[in-house]
Structure formats: C-alpha cells, structure tokens
Amino acid sequence: MSQKIYVDNAASTPIDPQVIKLMVEIMENHHGNPSSIHSHGRKAKSIVEEARKKVAKIINASVGEIFFTSSATEANNTILMRSVKDLGVKTIISSPTEHDCVLRTLERLKSEESVNVIFVDVDHNAEIESATIASLILENKIHGKVLVSLMHGNNEVGTLLDIDKIAAICRENGAYFHSDMVQTIGKMEIDVQKTPLSFISGSGHKFHGPKGVGFFYMNAENIIQPLILGGAQERNMRAGTENSVGIAGLAEALQLYAIHRSENVAKVSLLRDNFENQLLEKIPTAKINASGARSRLPHISSVSFDAGEKGDLLIFNLDIHGISASSGSACSSGIEHDSHVLIAIGHPSQRKTVRFSFSHFNTLQEVDQVVEALLKMQ
Ligand SMILES: Cc1ncc(COP(=O)(O)O)c(C=O)c1O
Numbered sequence: 001m002s003q004k005i006y007v008d009n010a011a012s013t014p015i016d017p018q019v020i021k022l023m024v025e026i027m028e029n030h031h032g033n034p035s036s037i038h039s040h041g042r043k044a045k046s047i048v049e050e051a052r053k054k055v056a057k058i059i060n061a062s063v064g065e066i067f068f069t070s071s072a073t074e075a076n077n078t079i080l081m082r083s084v085k086d087l088g089v090k091t092i093i094s095s096p097t098e099h100d101c102v103l104r105t106l107e108r109l110k111s112e113e114s115v116n117v118i119f120v121d122v123d124h125n126a127e128i129e130s131a132t133i134a135s136l137i138l139e140n141k142i143h144g145k146v147l148v149s150l151m152h153g154n155n156e157v158g159t160l161l162d163i164d165k166i167a168a169i170c171r172e173n174g175a176y177f178h179s180d181m182v183q184t185i186g187k188m189e190i191d192v193q194k195t196p197l198s199f200i201s202g203s204g205h206k207f208h209g210p211k212g213v214g215f216f217y218m219n220a221e222n223i224i225q226p227l228i229l230g231g232a233q234e235r236n237m238r239a240g241t242e243n244s245v246g247i248a249g250l251a252e253a254l255q256l257y258a259i260h261r262s263e264n265v266a267k268v269s270l271l272r273d274n275f276e277n278q279l280l281e282k283i284p285t286a287k288i289n290a291s292g293a294r295s296r297l298p299h300i301s302s303v304s305f306d307a308g309e310k311g312d313l314l315i316f317n318l319d320i321h322g323i324s325a326s327s328g329s330a331c332s333s334g335i336e337h338d339s340h341v342l343i344a345i346g347h348p349s350q351r352k353t354v355r356f357s358f359s360h361f362n363t364l365q366e367v368d369q370v371v372e373a374l375l376k377m378q
Pocket of ligand 1: 010011070071072073074099101151153154155180182183202203204213214
C-alpha cells in the first residue's frame with residue numbers, strides 16, 4: 001500500500017487548510033505581544049479577542065466566560081484544582097473512564113487536599129446510571145460543595161453522556177458540573193444557555209486546529225483563581241503570553257467545524273458505520289466495544305479482536321500497511337495491559353482492542369483499504 005491512511009483522529013486531527021492559511025498569515029504579519037500597547041500589540045490582542053468571540057458564539061456563552069490555555073490538560077487541571085481551592089468543593093464525583101489528565105488530578109486532590117473523590121460505576125458500554133449521581137450529590141452535599149466531573153464523549157470507546165440529564169441533576173441538587181468536551185466540542189451542538197454547565201474544556205487539535213492550545217468555559221456564576229501565575233493575561237485567569245497564532249487557529253477550526261457540522265458528522269458517521277458493518281460481516285469474531293451504548297460519538301470505532309499471536313501485533317501490522325490507528329492498551333513497567341477504560345468496561349484481557357477514529361478528510365476507499373488490511377491479518 002503506497003498511500004498512508006490516518007484513522008487516529010481521536011488522538012489528533014490534520015489541520016484544516018483554511019486554518020493553516022490563517023495561522024501562516026498571522027505568523028507572517030502579526031508578531032506583536034497581545035499585552036503591548038503599541039499598534040503591533042493591539043493587533044495581536046484583537047486577534048485573540050476575535051477568537052474568543054468566535055468560541056463564545058459557538059457554545060452561546062458570554063465572551064468573558066472563555067479562557068485560552070495551552071491544552072485541555074491544563075484546562076482540566078485548572079478547573080479541578082481551583083474549584084477545590086476557590087469554590088469550597090469537598091466532594092468530586094467522577095468516573096473511572098475519564099481521561100488521565102482528570103484522573104491524575106483527582107488522585108492528587110484526594111491525597112494532598114483530602115478531597116472526597118467518588119468514582120461511579122460504569123457498565124460494559126461505559127455508561128453511568130444518572131440516578132446514582134443524584135443520590136451521591138444528596139449524600140455528600142452536607143460536607144460542602146460537590147463537583148461532578150464527567151466527560152461528554154469517551155475518547156477510547158466513544159460512549160456519549162446524557163449531558164442534559166446530568167446538567168439538570170447537578171443544577172437541581174446544587175452541584176457544580178464540569179464536562180471534558182474534548183471529543184465532542186464542534187462535533188455536537190452545545191448551548192450553555194440550554195444546558196447548565198459550570199465548566200467545559202476543549203482542545204484545538206481534536207477539531208482540525210493546532211496542537212498546544214485549548215480553552216475552558218467558566219460560567220460567570222463561579223469564579224475560580226488562576227492555576228498558572230504571572231502576568232495579567234486572559235483577564236488574570238491564565239498567566240503567560242497568549243499563543244495568538246494557536247488561539248486564532250483553534251477558533252477558526254472550531255467555527256469551520258460548527259458551520260459544516262451536519263455534513264461533517266454525516267460523513268464521519270457514514271465512514272464509521274460502513275467500517276463497522278464491513279468488519280462485522282467479514283471478521284465475525286470482531287466485536288465493537290460499547291456498541292450497546294444509548295448514544296456514541298460518530299467518529300470512534302473501538303474494535304475488539306480475537307486474541308492470538310496476530311492479535312498482539314495488530315497495531316504494528318497496521319503500521320506496516322501504512323495505517324495509523326490506536327492501540328487500546330497501556331504500558332506500565334514494560335508490561336502491556338488493557339487501558340483503564342477497557343478495564344473499567346470489563347473488556348476481556350485476552351482480546352485485543354484497536355481504536356479506529358475517522359474524520360471528514362477520510363474516504364470510503366480508505367475504509368475499504370483498512371478492512372482489507374485487517375482481513376489479511378486474520
Ligand atoms: C477526552 C480527552 N480529554 C483531554 C485530552 C487532553 O487534551 P490535550 O491534548 O489538549 O491536553 C484528550 C486528548 O487526548 C482527550 O481525548
């Protein structure tokens with residue numbers, strides 16, 4: 001196979017050519033520091049503020065509720081760490097299938113700040129019982145404020161949270177609600193006026209924008225202090241010279257995705273469904289993880305293959321065929337094992353999971369080629 005095929009879009013996405021064009025234009029012409037008061041600085045500042053407006057509009061937030069960061073990892077760290085310090089959060093309710101940047105932060109909050117961290121059970125589809133969230137909030141709110149932190153779309157198996165339901169439960173019971181929306185922002189419509197959220201995090205490189213730039217939405221009702229200290233950038237919420245090129249790229253990419261949302265989502269769903277249908281027909285032992293979920297992300301297909309010598313080498317063999325996908329395993333102390341998400345959903349450890357994730361830049365022909373390559377590996 002001569003052409004390389006990229007089906008790892010949940011890990012990172014190719015930058016949209018229109019976004020590259022805008023970023024190059026800014027790099028070439030607008031190098032000022034947004035904090036400088038001269039014309040170069042003012043131009044750079046206006047680029048950042050234009051970007052903020054675009055992001056705010058897409059989720060129907062106020063401009064003052066959007067803050068740019070270096071990544072969604074930083075956004076999630078900021079929200080969780082500072083909610084405990086500034087909002088009196090004593091209990092955090094989360095799930096074992098969150099991203100590591102949430103899980104590691106919760107570990108630290110538990111050990112260093114004595115926060116009561118509760119992980120709700122997930123079933124084999126990575127779904128949670130929303131009634132459990134309500135009763136846990138009620139049980140724990142006597143000890144202080146409760147924050148619920150649940151991702152909107154799972155990055156490994158694609159399960160979608162019923163965000164409206166959880167937001168309503170949190171609102172009714174007086175809990176803060178943070179959602180890591182890294183895999184859904186742009187792809188799913190979100191209106192913070194309709195869905196009451198305290199915090200949202202997003203990342204540029206997941207929706208065809210640049211890497212190293214993220215943002216968070218913070219509802220104006222709950223003000224936290226910055227995690228990163230220094231200058232007064234981001235209205236004192238995040239110190240450090242703004243990555244004006246990256247911020248502009250993130251906002252442009254998000255806007256582009258939102259404008260073309262219905263076509264893009266229809267295209268990735270078509271690719272994903274075609275891939276899964278072919279695979280299940282041609283490789284009857286293959287199984288789609290979390291396929292019984294009430295609702296799944298349109299771009300992720302997490303496939304569990306029969307074990308065996310070949311199964312162990314699937315990712316390497318795909319790579320040899322020029323196909324980039326993701327392994328469902330993690331490596332600790334040199335031993336490969338299922339990722340924390342697969343373990344949480346009870347994936348049998350003797351099977352091998354590979355995550356294929358599509359974007360609207362993929363084609364049906366590529367899907368056929370991936371299926372063909374997988375068939376050869378059986
Ligand atoms: C669900 C989820 N949260 C957070 C992150 C971290 O985002 P970033 O790469 O911007 O740090 C990722 C990236 O893989 C993710 O998929």
